Amino acid sequence: MNNIFVYCEVEGGVIADVSLELCTKGRKLADQLHCxxxxxxxxxxxxxxxxxxxxxGVDVVNIADxxxxxxxxxxxxxxxxxxxxxxxxxxxxxxxxTTIGRDLGPRVSSALHSGLTADCTSLEIGDHEDKKNEKVYxxxxxxxxxxxxxxxxATIVNPDCRPQMATVREGVMKKEILSKHYVxxxxxxxxxxxxxxSDFVVSVIERHMEKSKVNLKGSSIVITGGYGVxxxxxxxxxxxxxxxxxxxxxxxxxxxxxxxxxxxxxxGQTGVTVRPKLYIAFGVSxxxxxxxxxxxxxxxxxxxxxxxxxxNAIADYVIQGDVNDVVPKMIKYYKKNTK
Amino acid sequence: xNGFKIIVLAKQVPDTRNVGxxxxxxxxxxxxxxLPAIFNPEDLNALEQALRIKExxxxxxxxxxxxxPGRAADIIREALxxxxxxxxxxxxxxxxxxxxxxxxxxxxxxxxxxxxxxxIVCGRQAIDGDTAQVGPQVAEKLGFPQITYAEEVNIEGDxxxxxxxLERGIEIVKASLPLLIxxxxxxxxxxxxxxxxxxxxxxxxxxxxxxxxxxxxxxMYTSHPYLNIEEIGFKDLDAxxxxxxxxxxxxxxxxxxxxxxxxxxSMVMPATDHHLDALMKELIINHTLG
Ligand SMILES: Cc1cc2nc3c(=O)[nH]c(=O)nc-3n(C[C@H](O)[C@H](O)[C@H](O)COP(=O)(O)OP(=O)(O)OC[C@H]3O[C@@H](n4cnc5c(N)ncnc54)[C@H](O)[C@@H]3O)c2cc1C
Ligand SMILES: Nc1ncnc2c1ncn2[C@@H]1O[C@H](COP(=O)(O)O)[C@@H](O)[C@H]1O
Numbered sequence: 001m002n003n004i005f006v007y008c009e010v011e012g013g014v015i016a017d018v019s020l021e022l023c024t025k026g027r028k029l030a031d032q033l034h035c036x037x038x039x040x041x042x043x044x045x046x047x048x049x050x051x052x053x054x055x056x057g058v059d060v061v062n063i064a065d066x067x068x069x070x071x072x073x074x075x076x077x078x079x080x081x082x083x084x085x086x087x088x089x090x091x092x093x094x095x096x097x098t099t100i101g102r103d104l105g106p107r108v109s110s111a112l113h114s115g116l117t118a119d120c121t122s123l124e125i126g127d128h129e130d131k132k133n134e135k136v137y138x139x140x141x142x143x144x145x146x147x148x149x150x151x152x153x154a155t156i157v158n159p160d161c162r163p164q165m166a167t168v169r170e171g172v173m174k175k176e177i178l179s180k181h182y183v184x185x186x187x188x189x190x191x192x193x194x195x196x197x198s199d200f201v202v203s204v205i206e207r208h209m210e211k212s213k214v215n216l217k218g219s220s221i222v223i224t225g226g227y228g229v230x231x232x233x234x235x236x237x238x239x240x241x242x243x244x245x246x247x248x249x250x251x252x253x254x255x256x257x258x259x260x261x262x263x264x265x266x267x268g269q270t271g272v273t274v275r276p277k278l279y280i281a282f283g284v285s286x287x288x289x290x291x292x293x294x295x296x297x298x299x300x301x302x303x304x305x306x307x308x309x310x311x312n313a314i315a316d317y318v319i320q321g322d323v324n325d326v327v328p329k330m331i332k333y334y335k336k337n338t339k
Numbered sequence: 340x341n342g343f344k345i346i347v348l349a350k351q352v353p354d355t356r357n358v359g360x361x362x363x364x365x366x367x368x369x370x371x372x373x374l375p376a377i378f379n380p381e382d383l384n385a386l387e388q389a390l391r392i393k394e395x396x397x398x399x400x401x402x403x404x405x406x407x408p409g410r411a412a413d414i415i416r417e418a419l420x421x422x423x424x425x426x427x428x429x430x431x432x433x434x435x436x437x438x439x440x441x442x443x444x445x446x447x448x449x450x451x452x453x454x455x456x457x458x459i460v461c462g463r464q465a466i467d468g469d470t471a472q473v474g475p476q477v478a479e480k481l482g483f484p485q486i487t488y489a490e491e492v493n494i495e496g497d498x499x500x501x502x503x504x505l506e507r508g509i510e511i512v513k514a515s516l517p518l519l520i521x522x523x524x525x526x527x528x529x530x531x532x533x534x535x536x537x538x539x540x541x542x543x544x545x546x547x548x549x550x551x552x553x554x555x556x557x558x559m560y561t562s563h564p565y566l567n568i569e570e571i572g573f574k575d576l577d578a579x580x581x582x583x584x585x586x587x588x589x590x591x592x593x594x595x596x597x598x599x600x601x602x603x604x605s606m607v608m609p610a611t612d613h614h615l616d617a618l619m620k621e622l623i624i625n626h627t628l629g
Contacts (some may be wrong), residue, residue: 074475074485099505103487106472109441110479115589118470128593142593147465148355153596161589165448201484202514207498209508221628233490245628262595270469280626288598295601299627301609313602317618329612338629 228283286311345558381462436585
């Protein structure tokens with residue numbers, strides 16, 4: 001009872017990365033709270049799906065398996081979640097801050113009158129004192145997120161309503177296997193007890209999904225172009241450097257908005273979070289929203305012609321100069337020194 | 340078909356995209372007064388979709404509903420200037436401190452008071468919180484199905500077809516009315532103000548605005564009732580006070596902090612051949628590169 005739920009997104013029998021990241025985090029929270037970690041998987045053809053989840057420390061896998069439940073539509077998934085939460089009374093329910101999680105989460109929270117915090121960047125357990133009512137709450141979920149366009153960081157708590165719900169973007173939490181041998185149990189839900197025929201009023205008639213060609217999260221070296229790169233041609237140079245040193249190319253929002261790079265390369269609060277071994281920022285000023293997505297990189301190099309660019313403060317190396325001058329030199333001296 | 344009854348939910352927000360230094364107070368809280376108040380950008384995309392549906396289906400009406408302080412009446416005027424038929428301002432001390440759940444409760448109650456529509460159109464999210472929660476939460480409270488991330492909406496007969504823009508592609512879905520739709524920023528931009536509508540509605544005001552303007556507009560509003568922006572307060576709703584405002588908000592802000600970065604001791608160098616040669620050598624030797 002009062003466990004932690006993670007809603008797991010699944011497509012074609014494969015659990016989404018963001019869900020595995022949340023299970024990793026959920027395991028740590030469950031240890032702190034001395035409760036169990038439960039996954040909820042809603043979809044079609046799910047036999048064996050639990051094997052993908054156990055290694056992350058999942059104790060119970062709740063499965064709703066029905067051909068009508070994939071692809072995702074709002075109402076049937078909402079109905080399963082609402083009723084399962086009413087039955088099991090989890091204290092915490094986590095979802096990805098994806099197009100699915102942000103469609104489902106608010107609907108579920110509205111029905112259950114439970115608070116929901118979108119886009120958390122950190123989740124912690126802690127106590128809370130309500131000074132006005134002289135009440136102390138033990139072991140609440142601190143839902144930490146940037147607010148006001150990223151200019152402040154707010155810690156949100158839900159003292160009275162359960163479950164405490166939060167969504168988290170892909171890449172924000174780390175995905176880590178707990179043990180290959182961890183084993184939990186499966187609970188198969190009788191789908192007809194959870195969904196009504198009237199839940200199927202919205203139907204998907206066409207889908208065009210593409211696998212992203214950009215693999216920022218999986219790359220150990222990320223080189224990012226900002227507005228200072230100046231043009232698409234400037235980015236072509238970055239791609240050349242990337243292919244020479246084996247890196248993936250990211251972009252700041254200003255560079256994406258200016259059309260220098262595609263949206264799926266954006267790094268930051270409204271893009272991807274990366275934590276590579278080496279991060280090189282070319283012509284990036286380093287506003288909070290950008291830094292939120294890269295500050296955990298092991299080594300940071302900033303190339304900027306403004307000595308006062310904020311990103312320089314968090315960089316290990318600052319190269320003062322023009323991007324257009326530095327990129328070709330990096331290519332040249334990398335080649336020279338690896339020969 | 341006699342057209343549809345459409346309600347657009349729009350919010351006035353501080354322009355967080357242009358936060359300057361003076362927008363943050365010494366204590367790290369936001370100085371709202373220093374930020375211009377604007378029509379939430381994606382709510383303009385929502386308004387445009389609603390206007391297109393209205394035009395495609397003669398006889399439709401488009402009502403704008405906003406919850407906020409008195410000055411949020413600006414949003415309603417902006418919508419009237421672009422083709423909305425009328426507007427309601429939901430405003431009351433009882434709603435102060437609402438989180439998204441208490442906001443959606445009040446909006447849902449106001450929608451019931453105005454009369455349940457065929458279609459509710461919202462923006463995907465408001466830039467002051469970036470939560471994207473109010474739309475789906477209103478839908479749940481009213482028992483409406485929802486379609487989020489809409490980019491294109493077409494209604495033929497009683498079938499609604501919506502193109503959705505998702506993270507990794509697009510989806511076309513089919514539904515029927517009643518329905519709540521949230522519109523994505525990638526949908527067409529809103530049309531500009533229409534000069535004729537500006538002439539017609541520039542004097543549209545709420546009762547509170549008329550009272551504080553210290554002018555006798557009373558007569559004019561009896562002859563031109565369309566110039567009245569109706570205010571709705573808590574007492575006009577069939578609502579429970581415990582579900583409103585701070586009391587009705589399960590989420591509480593425990594702490595607000597300024598963003599501080601962990602500054603590192605950095606090695607600063609000019610972009611000379613000599614320095615870059617040495618740096619690349621070092622990165623290769625310590626296996627950061629290669
Ligand atoms: C709600 C919200 C969410 C956001 N989310 C994100 C996000 O996810 N990711 C993101 O990146 N941003 C995000 N932003 C935008 C962010 O605030 C900044 O506007 C953006 O990161 C700035 O990008 P930039 O550093 O490339 O551009 P700028 O701030 O314009 O900086 C350009 C830099 O390049 C340098 N430069 C110029 N020319 C040269 C040259 N020839 N050689 C070397 N250096 C040069 C300049 O000195 C400057 O430091 C968000 C903003 C908001 C309000
Ligand atoms: N106070 C409000 N008044 C009217 N509509 C609102 C209000 N708050 C949110 N909305 C609607 O809900 C959408 C999502 O808002 P949010 O959940 O705050 O990101 C907005 O784009 C609006 O369409």
